[in-house]
Amino acid sequence: xxxxxxxxxxxxxxxxxxxxxxxxxxxxxxxxxxxxxxxxxxxxxxxxxxxxxxxxxxxxxxxxxxxxxxxxxxxxxxxxxxxxxxxxxxxxxxxxxxxxxxxxxxxxxxxxxxxxxxxxxxxxxxxxxxxxxxxxxxxxxxxxxxxxxxxxxxxxxxxxxxxxxxxxxxxxxxxxxxxxxxxxxxxxxxxxxxxxxxxxxxxxxxxxxxxxxxxxxxxxxxxxxxxxxxxxxxxxxxxxxxxxxxxxxxxxxxxxxxxxxxxxxxxxxxxxxxxxxxxxxxxxxxxxxxxxxxxxxxxxxxxxxxxxxxxxxxxxxxxxxxxxxxxxxxxxxxxxxxxxxxxxxxxxxxxxxxxxxxxxxxxxxxxxxxxxxxxxxxx
Numbered sequence: 416x417x418x419x420x421x422x423x424x425x426x427x428x429x430x431x432x433x434x435x436x437x438x439x440x441x442x443x444x445x446x447x448x449x450x451x452x453x454x455x456x457x458x459x460x461x462x463x464x465x466x467x468x469x470x471x472x473x474x475x476x477x478x479x480x481x482x483x484x485x486x487x488x489x490x491x492x493x494x495x496x497x498x499x500x501x502x503x504x505x506x507x508x509x510x511x512x513x514x515x516x517x518x519x520x521x522x523x524x525x526x527x528x529x530x531x532x533x534x535x536x537x538x539x540x541x542x543x544x545x546x547x548x549x550x551x552x553x554x555x556x557x558x559x560x561x562x563x564x565x566x567x568x569x570x571x572x573x574x575x576x577x578x579x580x581x582x583x584x585x586x587x588x589x590x591x592x593x594x595x596x597x598x599x600x601x602x603x604x605x606x607x608x609x610x611x612x613x614x615x616x617x618x619x620x621x622x623x624x625x626x627x628x629x630x631x632x633x634x635x636x637x638x639x640x641x642x643x644x645x646x647x648x649x650x651x652x653x654x655x656x657x658x659x660x661x662x663x664x665x666x667x668x669x670x671x672x673x674x675x676x677x678x679x680x681x682x683x684x685x686x687x688x689x690x691x692x693x694x695x696x697x698x699x700x701x702x703x704x705x706x707x708x709x710x711x712x713x714x715x716x717x718x719x720x721x722x723x724x725x726x727x728x729x730x731x732x733x734x735x736x737x738x739x740x741x742x743x744x745x746x747x748x749x750x751x752x753x754x755x756x757x758x759x760x761x762x763x764x765x766x767x768x769x770x771x772x773x774x775x776x777x778x779x780x781x782x783x784x785x786x787x788x789x790x791x792x793x794x
């Protein structure tokens with residue numbers, strides 16, 4: 416069974432939960448209140464993910480000044496996150512609202528759709544996590560090594576984006592074989608049906624599970640934590656040189672750096688919040704938590720793993736002025752001219768900083784100019 420397959424919420428008496436399928440001893444029955452709460456959460460996530468990620472794509476498409484490496488990675492993540500509201504969440508909402516996990520499409524078409532739902536869910540999450548890592552790499556290079564701004568060239572960026580999809584498809588390709596339709600009486604379910612054709616032994620299946628777990632959770636969590644920690648430390652160090660600045664230019668740059676540190680912290684914290692419950696759920700068969708803990712963890716894991724598709728729009732629209740201005744221009748085109756004037760006034764040019772005669776400014780001028788040039792669109 417793939418790592419993220421069959422992660423349905425607490426089921427009713429007629430269906431197995433994900434924990435049942437993993438041979439765990441606890442069986443849960445969702446109360447009406449739990450089902451309603453989950454259904455409302457899915458509806459909010461569906462709307463937030465669909466509109467939020469769609470706006471991100473449109474904003475970058477319409478704003479030429481946003482067409483930079485980091486924003487292409489953000490768009491790549493937005494595209495992958497759109498899979499949840501378009502393909503995955505509606506299936507969960509229909510099952511909850513009808514109180515039945517019966518698969519409503521039968522035959523070859525139903526089997527294809529079953530395979531694609533699980534495959535797309537796993538692949539889209541892996542693409543999103545890889546995009547987060549590339550975003551962290553781009554910010555790290557821009558802040559820590561500003562003289563190497565061209566390190567991620569347009570060619571390398573294209574290769575990186577395409578490779579995220581190829582790698583995600585390759586790693587989760589067994590899902591296209593192992594998932595299928597099973598018939599129990601008069602009901603048809605989408606479930607794991609053909610693991611033996613891929614995994615010839617239990618050891619092979621366990622090895623695949625840990626391979627998935629490493630790339631889904633351990634690798635992105637570790638890389639993002641290290642890269643963003645180094646980025647935050649560098650920003651903090653740079654801010655000390657500007658803390659006592661008396662000019663508007665330097666105070667503006669100091670404010671930008673403080674905002675960047677806050678965004679870095681929020682990004683890491685939200686990623687951990689969304690991923691940790693599901694990571695614990697995936698490991699439940701190995702560390703055997705109590706049934707009470709399992710019930711809470713299943714609920715949080717299913718909600719937060721879907722909510723992760725809304726994290727990128729929330730961070731971009733909360734911290735990045737360029738995205739907020741782009742959103743205002745989409746919702747209210749008449750505000751476009753005013754927003755552009757405000758954006759120009761907020762920009763700090765290299766000439767303004769180089770003209771500062773003070774010795775302290777000279778020491779940080781190059782760093783400040785590079786910072787403003789490369790990170791103004793994402794801070």
